[in-house]
Amino acid sequence: MKDIAKDLGVSVITVSKVLRNHPDVGDETRNRVLARVKELNYQLNLAARSLVTGRSYLVGLVVPDLLHPFFAEIAKALSEVLRKSGYYLIVTSSDEDPELEEQEINQLLARRLDTLIIASCRTTVDLFFRIQNQKIPYVLIDRWLPGLSSNFVGVDDEAVGVLATRHLIDIGCKRIAHIRGPETSPAIGRLQGYKRALLESGMKIVNDYIIAEPKGDVESKQRGAEAMSRLLALKARPDGVFCFNDPLAMAAINYATKEGLRIPADIAVVGCGNLHYDDSLRVGLSSIDQHSRQIGEEAARITLSILNSKVPPAPESIVLQPELIVRESSQRRPAMNARSRRRGPR
Amino acid sequence: MKDIAKDLGVSVITVSKVLRNHPDVGDETRNRVLARVKELNYQLNLAARSLVTGRSYLVGLVVPDLLHPFFAEIAKALSEVLRKSGYYLIVTSSDEDPELEEQEINQLLARRLDTLIIASCRTTVDLFFRIQNQKIPYVLIDRWLPGLSSNFVGVDDEAVGVLATRHLIDIGCKRIAHIRGPETSPAIGRLQGYKRALLESGMKIVNDYIIAEPKGDVESKQRGAEAMSRLLALKARPDGVFCFNDPLAMAAINYATKEGLRIPADIAVVGCGNLHYDDSLRVGLSSIDQHSRQIGEEAARITLSILNSKVPPAPESIVLQPELIVRESSQRRPAMNARSRRRGPR
DNA sequence: CTAGTTGTCGATAACGTTATCGGTAAGCCA
DNA sequence: TGGCTTACCGATAACGTTATCGACAACTAG
Numbered sequence: 183m184k185d186i187a188k189d190l191g192v193s194v195i196t197v198s199k200v201l202r203n204h205p206d207v208g209d210e211t212r213n214r215v216l217a218r219v220k221e222l223n224y225q226l227n228l229a230a231r232s233l234v235t236g237r238s239y240l241v242g243l244v245v246p247d248l249l250h251p252f253f254a255e256i257a258k259a260l261s262e263v264l265r266k267s268g269y270y271l272i273v274t275s276s277d278e279d280p281e282l283e284e285q286e287i288n289q290l291l292a293r294r295l296d297t298l299i300i301a302s303c304r305t306t307v308d309l310f311f312r313i314q315n316q317k318i319p320y321v322l323i324d325r326w327l328p329g330l331s332s333n334f335v336g337v338d339d340e341a342v343g344v345l346a347t348r349h350l351i352d353i354g355c356k357r358i359a360h361i362r363g364p365e366t367s368p369a370i371g372r373l374q375g376y377k378r379a380l381l382e383s384g385m386k387i388v389n390d391y392i393i394a395e396p397k398g399d400v401e402s403k404q405r406g407a408e409a410m411s412r413l414l415a416l417k418a419r420p421d422g423v424f425c426f427n428d429p430l431a432m433a434a435i436n437y438a439t440k441e442g443l444r445i446p447a448d449i450a451v452v453g454c455g456n457l458h459y460d461d462s463l464r465v466g467l468s469s470i471d472q473h474s475r476q477i478g479e480e481a482a483r484i485t486l487s488i489l490n491s492k493v494p495p496a497p498e499s500i501v502l503q504p505e506l507i508v509r510e511s512s513q514r515r516p517a518m519n520a521r522s523r524r525r526g527p528r
Numbered sequence: 529m530k531d532i533a534k535d536l537g538v539s540v541i542t543v544s545k546v547l548r549n550h551p552d553v554g555d556e557t558r559n560r561v562l563a564r565v566k567e568l569n570y571q572l573n574l575a576a577r578s579l580v581t582g583r584s585y586l587v588g589l590v591v592p593d594l595l596h597p598f599f600a601e602i603a604k605a606l607s608e609v610l611r612k613s614g615y616y617l618i619v620t621s622s623d624e625d626p627e628l629e630e631q632e633i634n635q636l637l638a639r640r641l642d643t644l645i646i647a648s649c650r651t652t653v654d655l656f657f658r659i660q661n662q663k664i665p666y667v668l669i670d671r672w673l674p675g676l677s678s679n680f681v682g683v684d685d686e687a688v689g690v691l692a693t694r695h696l697i698d699i700g701c702k703r704i705a706h707i708r709g710p711e712t713s714p715a716i717g718r719l720q721g722y723k724r725a726l727l728e729s730g731m732k733i734v735n736d737y738i739i740a741e742p743k744g745d746v747e748s749k750q751r752g753a754e755a756m757s758r759l760l761a762l763k764a765r766p767d768g769v770f771c772f773n774d775p776l777a778m779a780a781i782n783y784a785t786k787e788g789l790r791i792p793a794d795i796a797v798v799g800c801g802n803l804h805y806d807d808s809l810r811v812g813l814s815s816i817d818q819h820s821r822q823i824g825e826e827a828a829r830i831t832l833s834i835l836n837s838k839v840p841p842a843p844e845s846i847v848l849q850p851e852l853i854v855r856e857s858s859q860r861r862p863a864m865n866a867r868s869r870r871r872g873p874r
Numbered sequence: 875c876t877a878g879t880t881g882t883c884g885a886t887a888a889c890g891t892t893a894t895c896g897g898t899a900a901g902c903c904a
Numbered sequence: 905t906g907g908c909t910t911a912c913c914g915a916t917a918a919c920g921t922t923a924t925c926g927a928c929a930a931c932t933a934g
Contacts, residue, residue, distance in 0.1 A: 183921075184920085192884090193884045193885080194921085194922095195885080196883060198922060199883090199922095202922085205882095206882060206883070207882070207883075208881080208883085211882085211883085223661050226638050227921070228638040228640070228921095229575040229578050229579050229639065229640055229919095230575075230919075230922085231922070232921090233573070233579060233919095233921070233922090234888070234889045234921055234922045234923075235889090235921085248604065249604065254594050257594060258594065258621065261621065271620075272618045272620075273594075273619050273620075292574040294575055315569045403806055432806070436806060436808055459808070460749055460778070460782060462782055462810055463809065463810065464809065538913080539913070539915080540891085540892095540914090541892080541913075541914055542912090544890095545892090547891095548892080551911090551912095553913075554912060554913085557913085573889090573890050573891070575890080576889075576891040576919090577890080577892070578891090579890080580890085580891055580892045580893075580919045581891085581893085581919085
């Protein structure tokens with residue numbers, strides 16, 4: 183910038199003004215500056231700018247797993263909307279590791295971003311108080327934490343559980359199991375919904391039918407298989423399973439199929455996430471759609487409203503209603519007549 | 529930092545030194561500073577640091593599509609390796625749009641990152657000369673551009689084409705088609721490999737068997753279906769198809785199946801990317817593995833070697849050899865006897 | 875003609891951090 | 905004791921940009 187100014191016989195300030203589209207500069211000067219900028223292939227230093235303006239035009243997104251299409255889609259939607267308003271999204275993944283998540287968030291805070299958007303894998307609230315201390319606004323997505331009144335965008339997880347379970351009841355399942363997720367709000371909510379739907383239909387809650395996800399870094403393929411194997415070992419084998427997410431559901435279906443069971447005839451399965459596997463699956467997977475794109479868009483909207491208002495607005499909470507998509511894996515079961523009873527494993 | 533220094537009766541410099549683990553500070557002072565840092569919940573401003581050091585410890589990654597597992601996996605590997613050396617990866621997606629890609633790269637350049645890693649969707653080199661002007665080192669991945677001698681990490685695309693095509697020849701296919709990708713180096717290389725394998729086996733190249741990907745923002749599902757429909761409309765219907773990538777291959781299989789054909793009996797299919805659909809697919813997809821994780825790791829290695837050496841090292845080019853994974857969709861065809869001839873569409 | 879307005883430009887200082895170098899005190903060796 | 909090294913600390917200036925305000929000229933209105 184100094185060079186350009188010297189070359190053209192103007193001040194640095196004037197060059198700066200041109201680059202910010204500040205009105206205080208004449209057309210002729212502006213054009214001369216712009217020409218020289220192109221010529222020298224000059225690049226503005228945004229770090230220096232943000233140092234003096236106090237704004238970075240950077241929005242950070244922390245997700246537990248970038249490989250998961252649910253979060254990838256949210257990231258995409260966020261990025262598209264924010265870009266239109268001149269903000270830039272930087273995405274990082276915590277790999278479901280709370281410690282790594284903290285490191286990443288610290289990095290982002292040190293970069294002085296304007297807003298943080300987080301799908302946290304933490305179960306404690308302390309980190310968020312630290313963020314609040316830094317006066318950096320944040321929006322939680324997908325997962326919330328009890329005792330934290332903040333912006334939130336996500337789906338009604340209890341409704342997810344109710345929707346899936348009630349559907350399984352509707353198609354005639356009598357013994358409905360649930361393969362649950364890790365100890366975060368979505369898993370807790372869906373489990374609650376599962377229980378509520380059962381109770382409302384006068385069915386009992388059987389603890390053996392609720393399979394906790396094993397801890398650790400295992401692939402969902404293995405986890406789903408293990409969960410299903412435990413279910414199949416039960417004396418009173420379930421005839422319907424609601425799985426925490428689609429990969430888990432697919433793995434469960436695969437295992438059951440290998441064991442000679444038919445989906446949905448022997449066991450109906452409903453997943454969650456509605457990943458678009460199209461028609462390629464052996465068994466089309468019924469699933470609950472979580473409106474990931476909409477989550478991203480709403481989070482972007484809240485973010486922009488925070489950034490545009492001088493005083494921080496009151497925390498907003500957007501809870502979307504899930505939607506059931508019925509496919510082959512939960513087609514209505516035939517009534518328990520002779521023909522269907524003939525079918526068994528192997 | 530100023531506050532901490534004043535509080536403790538030391539200089540700002542000393543505080544700075546503590547935070548950089550500079551040896552020039554006594555244990556007692558160091559501990560007092562660290563204690564106060566924790567207490568005040570102080571956050572370093574990396575923008576200011578990078579302003580004076582000239583280093584941002586930021587590495588940028590631009591990919592055409594974050595939703596694609598191939599790139600997501602590369603991003604993950606890169607991030608993991610770089611983090612260990614104190615570098616931070618920031619990921620952006622160009623959505624296969626050259627203009628958007630330029631915008632994103634400009635943003636990154638303005639943020640003064642230390643290295644750029646790009647899977648470019650451009651066909652011209654001008655942008656890269658501009659990057660070179662900025663003296664910012666960069667590494668191309670997956671896709672390279674002719675006339676550009678730079679660091680590169682990717683797979684041997686011609687070998688991909690040869691591997692897939694030769695495999696189809698080996699299992700007895702006589703009329704082999706290719707559904708190709710967009711006008712970037714991978715698609716060009718694979719097409720070349722396809723042709724070479726055919727010629728080496730004494731087979732002819734039939735232009736009708738080479739289906740160009742339609743331009744525009746269509747989903748690969750639709751593109752694959754359209755391509756397959758064109759192949760099925762030919763008088764001499766192909767009995768083997770090599771597809772540019774797995775989603776395309778899956779879509780093609782789905783379409784063919786709906787039309788009553790059997791995979792692989794009527795048409796064998798080989799994809800590329802080896803996405804891990806596990807056993808959930810209706811037809812297990814044979815595919816060429818591109819070693820995405822390894823690409824990420826190699827790119828990270830090159831990046832670090834650039835950043836650690838004072839003088840820019842000579843451009844490196846890492847070309848990985850692809851690997852064929854045979855699954856159901858390209859099982860060996862039975863010889864053309866009466867039994868197999870009986871099978872037809874519908 | 876005067877007073878006010880508008881349009882254009884620049885000087886100064888600041889943002890938060892670190893590189894470089896110089897200084898002081900204490901300890902060591904001969 | 906004197907000179908040397910080592911350990912610890914700080915002053916100054918700089919990185920590239922912009923906020924704030926003031927200055928000057930050229931109009932405009934009355």
